[in-house]
Amino acid sequence: MRNPNLRLDDLVVRGRRGREETRLMNVKVPSNVLTRIDKVAASLGATKTEVVIAILNEGLVTAEDELRGWRPPPKPVIPKERRCSVKNCDREKVAKGLCATHYQAQRRAHQMA
Numbered sequence: 866m867r868n869p870n871l872r873l874d875d876l877v878v879r880g881r882r883g884r885e886e887t888r889l890m891n892v893k894v895p896s897n898v899l900t901r902i903d904k905v906a907a908s909l910g911a912t913k914t915e916v917v918i919a920i921l922n923e924g925l926v927t928a929e930d931e932l933r934g935w936r937p938p939p940k941p942v943i944p945k946e947r948r949c950s951v952k953n954c955d956r957e958k959v960a961k962g963l964c965a966t967h968y969q970a971q972r973r974a975h976q977m978a
């Protein structure tokens with residue numbers, strides 16, 4: 866893979882070259898997706914890696930466009946009377962005045978005793 870900014874259009878016109886590559890992940894790909902990648906690569910005369918990189922770039926541009934200006938929703942504030950009784954814990958209590966994390970921790974500590 867030579868052009869890290871490769872797009873599908875680049876594969877069609879074959880305007881490429883550059884240099885910079887890294888291994889990302891050992892991703893499991895469903896066989897039907899791999900078949901489709903093979904078909905696109907064959908019809909463009911490109912390698913599967915080039916097709917995958919081009920599709921990733923296309924998808925990232927779309928994702929970046931859609932996320933522009935987006936902010937995650939604020940975390941809900943749990944009213945004080947519904948909070949875990951452990952100091953500085955702001956999670957909601959679920960059992961015996963404790964949040965799930967602290968309740969489980971307490972159970973584990975009791976099991977070991």
Ligand SMILES: [Zn+2]
Nearest residue numbers: 949954964967
């Ligand atoms: Zn807690």
